[in-house]
Amino acid sequence: MLKTEADRIRQLESQAKLALHENNDPKNHKLLMTKKCGVLMALPEQAQPLVTALEPWLAASVTEELSSMATRAAQAVELDSVFYMAALLYPEDYQEGAPNSLEEWIDSLA
Template sequence: MSDSPLDALKDKLSEQAEKIRELEKKADKTLEDSYDLDQHRSLLEQKAQILAGLPEAAEPFVDQLPHETRSAVEQRLSTFANNAQQAMGVGSVFFMRQLLYPEDYREGQANDLESFIQNIK
């Protein structure tokens, strides 16, 4: 159990980040093993749905944060959600896959959500 609202928020977001990594791995494996494009799309849509739902999932914890922290967290979660909704709206599998990954990303680095979690103060 978390000691503070901030720790609880980090725990919740970390849980979501792990789900996202798992979905990405499954999507990649689906392409490699069977080239099942429908399953690949479905897994990436699930990833985007998690990102789109971050503000709602985090709300009970964010509401307990100090005002300055709360505003910054809400803004960043909203950006994640808006990008995911945009990717789903245009139906771009590539866009859904690239959510959370900057152009200069290297395998093994933290993605944008994981970096955000590490930097929440």
């Protein structure tokens, strides 16, 4: 489920990039970035059935990380900052093609 949502975020980001750079459509870019934030904000609730099946120590860690991502996404939406929305999941030193922080975190759970 988490991997599916991470893939969905990548797809939204790709569509947003296309909207902005190829179609010169900042309105659609913002809409797609807002949808990305919506996916992140929904993760804690969507993952709840998986979390309840985990060992308590791991469940707490997963819940904390997902809640943190959701909070940052909600802040980006509240600020109405497309830049902040786009920067979510990407550290300052991110290299194109590398996993984002959500993907890295999911891989660390395996």
